[in-house]
Amino acid sequence: MSSSARPPDAALSAHGLVKRYSGGVTAVDGLDLVLPSATVLTLLGPNGAGKTTTVEICEGFLRPDAGQVRVLGLDPVSQPDALRARIGVMPQGGGAYPGVRAAEMLRVIAACAAHPLPVDWLLDVLGLTSCARTPFKRLSGGQQQRLALACAVVGRPELVFLDEPTAGLDPQSRRLVWEMISALRRDGVSVLLTTHLMDEAEALSDQVVIIDNGKVVAQGSPAALTARSGEQQLRFRARPGMDLDALARALPPGYQAEEPMAGSYLVRGQMDPKVLSVVTSWCADQGVLADEVRVARRSLEDVFLDLTGRELRS
Numbered sequence: 530m531s532s533s534a535r536p537p538d539a540a541l542s543a544h545g546l547v548k549r550y551s552g553g554v555t556a557v558d559g560l561d562l563v564l565p566s567a568t569v570l571t572l573l574g575p576n577g578a579g580k581t582t583t584v585e586i587c588e589g590f591l592r593p594d595a596g597q598v599r600v601l602g603l604d605p606v607s608q609p610d611a612l613r614a615r616i617g618v619m620p621q622g623g624g625a626y627p628g629v630r631a632a633e634m635l636r637v638i639a640a641c642a643a644h645p646l647p648v649d650w651l652l653d654v655l656g657l658t659s660c661a662r663t664p665f666k667r668l669s670g671g672q673q674q675r676l677a678l679a680c681a682v683v684g685r686p687e688l689v690f691l692d693e694p695t696a697g698l699d700p701q702s703r704r705l706v707w708e709m710i711s712a713l714r715r716d717g718v719s720v721l722l723t724t725h726l727m728d729e730a731e732a733l734s735d736q737v738v739i740i741d742n743g744k745v746v747a748q749g750s751p752a753a754l755t756a757r758s759g760e761q762q763l764r765f766r767a768r769p770g771m772d773l774d775a776l777a778r779a780l781p782p783g784y785q786a787e788e789p790m791a792g793s794y795l796v797r798g799q800m801d802p803k804v805l806s807v808v809t810s811w812c813a814d815q816g817v818l819a820d821e822v823r824v825a826r827r828s829l830e831d832v833f834l835d836l837t838g839r840e841l842r843s
Contacts, residue, residue: 540566540688540719541587545596548582548743556582557593558743564688568735569710569720573727573829575837579743580723581692587721588618588690601687614643617681617689621696627666631657631676634665635683642684651679656705671702678706688719695729707733727830737829741837755827762827763796763804765819767812776811780804800824 541564548557557579564570572580585591587598589605589612598605603612625634632652639645652658655675660668668676674694681689691710695703710733713720724730730737731751738748747754769791776786776796784798796808805822812819 538566539599540564540568541598541600541721543583543587543596543598546583546586546593546598547595548579548586548591549594556743557586559596560740560743560745562587562738562745564719564721565735566719567714567717569714569722569733570736570738571722571724571730571734572738572740573724573730573833574740578741578837580740582743583740584690584692584721584723588616589613614684615687617684617686619677619681619689619691619694621692625665625673625676625680628664630662630664631668631672632661634676635679638680639683644685646683646685648683651683655679655709656702670697671699674698675702675705678709682709682713682718686718688721689713691720691722693724694722695724695726703729727828727833731829739833739836746836747832751829754832755829761798761800762825762831763800763808763822764825765794765808765812765822766792767794767817767819768792768815771812771815771817775814776808779807779811794819 541562543560543562546557546560546562547555549555560579560583562570562583572583574580582591586593587600587605589600589609592606600612601615603615605612632648635648635652639648649658652661655678657672657675657679660672663672665673665676674697678691678694681691694710695706698706707729710720710722714735722730722733734751736748737751737754739746739754769788771788771794773786773788777784780786780796780798781804784796784804786794786796788794796804798804805824809819
């Protein structure tokens with residue numbers, strides 16, 4: 530991709546990325562990606578889809594076998610030092626020496642930045658002041674995650690790579706990380722996020738890119754992706770194990786009914802009062818009252834499973 534072909538406001542752009550490993554495994558297969566400045570882009574994909582490899586290429590830790598990538602206008606392969614001074618990276622697992630104390634680790638990273646954020650302020654914002662003198666190996670999993678996030682942002686980066694930033698966090702810590710990501714975007718920082726949490730992707734993302742087998746299979750805003758098919762859903766709770774065949778016969782052609790979890794029912798298709806009446810009458814015929822009845826659009830999880838398959842992958 531020539532410089533003239535790159536979007537002028539893109540924090541990151543990649544074209545035709547390919548990465549192969551020994552054994553004939555193609556982890557990334559002709560992937561294109563554009564992250565506009567001051568936005569949050571989330572990569573979604575099953576295990577082994579190529580997410581981590583794509584991110585590591587963009588960070589400069591892996592060299593692609595083909596294709597081009599520019600991050601903040603720089604080539605991660607030939608200009609790694611210039612790039613790393615302008616980005617923040619939050620890897621899975623924290624990436625710290627087990628014996629280093631939390632505040633000590635953050636101060637070392639801050640000392641490498643030209644204009645770092647105040648360390649004590651950042652420790653306070655992320656709820657780490659009480660464990661500032663605790664060795665990394667003795668921090669809880671949530672504390673380690675929050676410290677890794679602090680290390681990624683302390684240098685005031687222009688672009689932050691966040692790999693599963695809320696994995697294993699309790700609800701309070703997770704909300705704290707969400708607020709930090711939203712604040713980064715408001716401050717003009719670009720964020721490339723990977724997550725397996727669909728509600729996280731819907732809540733935080735300006736754009737979502739779904740990849741499978743190393744290729745982009747869908748992209749767009751969460752609202753655009755979930756609205757694309759026009760399908761709606763009727764969800765309700767009732768006694769487990771009711772006769773879905775009878776409901777399918779009563780519904781108009783083209784509608785689908787299932788019980789994805791015991792006692793939780795789902796009807797797919799365009800919803801109107803007639804369909805709602807069919808469902809409630811079916812429940813009445815079986816002597817039950819439908820509970821928590823709601824009509825909603827398809828979720829991002831539905832889109833993801835439709836595109837990548839519903840089977841479990843190793």
